Amino acid sequence: xxxxxxxxxxxxxxxxxxxxxxxxxxxELEWEHPDPVAQRVVEFTIYHSLTAxxxxxxxxxxxxxxxxxxxSGEGTLQSPDGEETMHYFVATATDDQNNESGYSNExxxxxxxxxxxxxxxxxxxxxxxx
Numbered sequence: 001x002x003x004x005x006x007x008x009x010x011x012x013x014x015x016x017x018x019x020x021x022x023x024x025x026x027x028e029l030e031w032e033h034p035d036p037v038a039q040r041v042v043e044f045t046i047y048h049s050l051t052a053x054x055x056x057x058x059x060x061x062x063x064x065x066x067x068x069x070x071x072s073g074e075g076t077l078q079s080p081d082g083e084e085t086m087h088y089f090v091a092t093a094t095d096d097q098n099n100e101s102g103y104s105n106e107x108x109x110x111x112x113x114x115x116x117x118x119x120x121x122x123x124x125x126x127x128x129x130x
Contacts, residue, residue, distance in 0.1 A: 027109055031091050037066050040096040048077065049088045052106065056090055064093075084112050 033041065041064045047056035059077075077087060087110075090103040 029089060029107060031104055033093055036064055041093045042096050043094050045092045047090045052088055082113060082115050084110055084114055086110050
């Protein structure tokens with residue numbers, strides 16, 4: 001029986017290159033592992049990249065506890081203001097002997113911080129009042 005793990009990843013996106021909070025978005029990641037208990041999995045690691053296929057950098061670790069079905073963690077990523085940016089994620093599993101698996105499949109999400117279109121057809125009308 002496959003177990004589905006859900007991770008609610010709260011990600012704060014920052015304006016780049018300014019150091020001001022642009023907004024907060026939430027990304028939910030889900031993955032399956034065939035039998036983490038039998039394989040003595042102790043943690044999953046979430047990796048991130050701005051390029052499809054990597055290279056990936058570790059974003060954070062999620063400690064595995066068989067009694068939970070939903071796991072949560074937080075990470076901060078930077079995303080340029082005024083742009084759409086693709087973010088790529090993979091996961092690995094690590095056992096109690098510190099052996100790490102290969103990468104999972106890659107999941108991607110596009111974060112939109114595009115500015116809205118400019119207003120159009122603004123008119124100034126002068127009205128004469130008596």
